[in-house]
Amino acid sequence: MNKEVQPPKAKKIPAELEIHGDIRIDNYYWMNDREDPEVIAYLNAENDYKDKQTAHTKEFQIRLFEEMKARIKEDDQSVPYRLNGYWYITRFEKGGDYPIYSRKKGTQEAPEEVMFNVNIMAEGYDYYRLGGLNVSPDNKMVAFGTDTVSRRKYTIQVKNLETGELYPEKIENTTGGSTWANDNKTLYYTKKDEQTLRSFQIYKHILGTDPAEDQLVYQEDDETFNTYVYKSKSKRYIVIGSHSTLTTEYRVLEADKPEGDFKIIQPRVRGLEYSISHFGEHFYILTNKDEARNFKLMKTPVSATEKENWEDVIAHREDVLIEDIDIFKDFLVIGERKNGLNEIRIIRWDESDDYLIPFDNETYTAFTSINPDFDTQVLRYTYNSMTTPTSVVDFNMVTKEKTVLKEQEVLGGKFRKENYTSERIWATAEDGTKVPVSLVYRKGIKKNGNNPLLQYAYGSYGSTIDPYFSTVRLSLLDRGFVYAIAHIRGGEYLGRNWYEDGKLFTKRNTFTDFIDVSKHLIAEKYTSEEKLFPMGGSAGGLLMGAVINMAPHLYKGVIAAVPFVDVVTTMLDDSIPLTTGEYDEWGNPNEKDYYEYMLSYSPYDNVVAQDYPNMLVTTGLHDSQVQYWEPAKWVAKLRELKTDTNLLILHTNMDAGHGGASGRFEALREVAEEYAFLFDLVGIKE
Structure with missing residues (x-):
């Protein structure tokens, strides 16, 4: 420590902050102004x-x-995952600070189609973040969001993947994420409040039209809630979620009918948390209903979704926290936590099998990875521990064989x-x-x-x-x-x-x-x-x-x-x-x-x-x-x-x-x- 160098001394301007008959004096309240030259000078x-x-x-x-x-593999790439006939890859090139997003049609040996080279897109910016990539159902377009300030206010655009051209419209002040309806032209997205940055509105945009004319489909008026929109894994529903710390609520619309109206699954009840997954003629609901503090799994018919119709699938357990579920055609996969440790439980829908993937450590992390394919018997999960680099594993839920697709390389x-x-x-x-x-x-x-x-x-x-x-x-x-x-x-x-x-x-x-x-x-x-x-x-x-x-x-x-x-x-x-x-x-x-x-x-x-x-x-x-x-x-x-x-x-x-x-x-x-x-x-x- 250099004792001869004197630290800055901030000026004191007493501000009285009073509430409940109590007065606090804040001498540095004046720093709450990023436009003030004196604040910038102090920083x-x-x-x-x-x-x-x-x-x-x-x-x-x-x-x-x-x-x-030097320990990081510069020319690295993710394990490809398959979605709607394409293999999707994220990779880095030597010397590149940002990812390249690409895909291959049909097989992993097919020619690479570069969707985005973020290294080129980020040129000239001190900060650049690309997110919210969402490919249209016909594979011809991709919606994406960019933030160049780091305030998490993203601008959404759409790129034509056949021509490489950007559509002219820019949708400002969003979360960056968006969701396509099944007509390949309707895009749902979330807007933020300009001041508080709260995600509070869901809009519907028709490709090729002026974003100023976008239709507001939902507004979250309760300031303690945020809202968001996504598509169910089954591709059958557009889902609008609203959540606060203690309470959730969902609305759904058939993705084939973007001109329709959203229907509430279960109206919000303070303290009731739930999330939904669609399978067949049911919604599967992860919830704390009936004081299930560690959550339980329930289901309800798509035609009768209020909580009175919910029935138990996996009961609440005092010693096991259910964290998430993933639904496949023949299997239900549950991410659980017992005594602090991750467990992945696999159950056949026909109830002929119910087991845990074995792990043998006390300081490990394991969780399901990207599993967009519904009709598969292969589960992809990620494993690492404090001494073991991250592995991406494909696990065959029928044969119980696991294949390590990639273990993170530590160079040097x-x-x-x-x-x-x-x-x-x-x-x-x-x-x-x-x-x-x-x-x-x-x-x-x-x-x-x-x-x-x-x-x-x-x-x-x-x-x-x-x-x-x-x-x-x-x-x-x-x-x-x-x-x-x-x-x-x-x-x-x-x-x-x-x-x-x-x-x-x-x-x-x-x-x-x-x-x-x-x-x-x-x-x-x-x-x-x-x-x-x-x-x-x-x-x-x-x-x-x-x-x-x-x-x-x-x-x-x-x-x-x-x-x-x-x-x-x-x-x-x-x-x-x-x-x-x-x-x-x-x-x-x-x-x-x-x-x-x-x-x-x-x-x-x-x-x-x-x-x-x-x-x-x-x-x-x-x-x-x-x-x-x-x-x-x-x-x-x-x-x-x-x-x-x-x-x-x-x-x-x-x-x-x-x-x-x-x-x-x-x-x-x-x-x-x-x-x-x-x-x-x-x-x-x-």
Whole structure:
């Protein structure tokens, strides 16, 4: 750390924020204006300070970047999948930062038809994202969305795959995804609210007409809901879904009749969640109906879809969470989670067979992959573990034979699976709950408290961070780091109850679980306070902020990526993207009880005069999920109040949003910066 370089000092303009008779003073509220030249100047000053404080690691960062890049197969391609008479492929060329999307007609030996070369399309843009590819039923056109700002506002266009020409119409401010009706000319898509970016309208576009004349077919007026549109795997229905954190609702229209009206499957009932899959004369419904907290599978005739007509197919189980289903002509495939581990269950419709695909590890991830073919006995799934690169597997559901189509290559010649060990351990939380932790490290490390350890977690929205393989992570492991994923409450690793116990008025469990895992890792001599580094992003960045307010002494340094740290102010501002849809996750602070509870842990509101660990905080100027001013304000307040001389740096990507850089290799530069920060703090120089 260069003591001679002085950090920026943000000006203070006190803003009084009053609600429920409580007044908060926010000295940095003025940063909430990305058009203000002073805000941009402050962010640039922080970036300049970051550059000066990390200048001595710049060469190391470059070496780390090259090292991580060298493990990645540059001229790589996906395993082709078959859809409607074509094989679809995503591939990369050497030196290319972006994918090439192509297809082959009939067989994999047929000539390649390049649909999109994103490397060419991205030329001249600092950020470029192509998404939502959707080929028309007659295979002649493809709809697609592009985002060139990183605000997740996509422009939809249509390309003629026979001539290569683009249709003239451009549909602005969408989610990027769209769905064709079976007439090959009607396209359904989702529009966003200009201000909040909430997905709230479904439109119907007729190819060749002016998008200004598109017909609104559905509007979601409840601000806590988002809406979306897709086609059933059976190709028989266009489906409009509406969802909030706790409630869902679906409408369907026969895809052959785009001039018709959508019919509701089951009107929304607060707390009732369900999703639908079509097969034959039934809809199969994955739902929490009848207090099935871990979900159960039901079915209902297509002619009578209200919940009174639903009947059980697979009953609710207290120890098994049903996560998803996939329907084939002869088989029902169910993605389940038991004791934290993924299971893939296969059932014949005629009930002559019912079994689990066997896996033999405690730190693995397995899930069904792209399976668009309905009439097949082959299931494609993906498998990896913390020590095993990702495999794409075709599994014959009749013979039970599996064929590994591809295992991710780790280039460079140094990687050997047998050089690494993974394990799952259990830490005891302060309320007696056992919290699982997945670990990976190089074989031969000693549990003597001297190992640097990176402890990662997320812990919100019921999102589970499964134990997965990473070529990038090898740069940590090969330098003696232990890597730990803490499966804390707020995720769904141990079922739906695990999520319910880490949200709303139990949110603090998420933070105390993480701290108790840290204490356990130290007690078991995996690491020490001088070598323990927590890391989290977005809602995991909120976790970082809460943890270092509550137990700063446990950690040497922290990485908080795009952190959601100004919880109360953001959740009181319903003009900010995501706010209204999040009330069921965090609570609505317009209600006093929720306000007081959220205020008790909100990282920004709880910064105090105490010592904090070394910190690297990252954000993106165009972030649509966590606005840049949250981490910027947080860093300014930490600078003002903290009593230590530890490093505190803020890096704002002035060109990108929540997901960081768009190119596959550019994103590695950001990881190299994070790793160099960690290595510098433990004295690793190369």
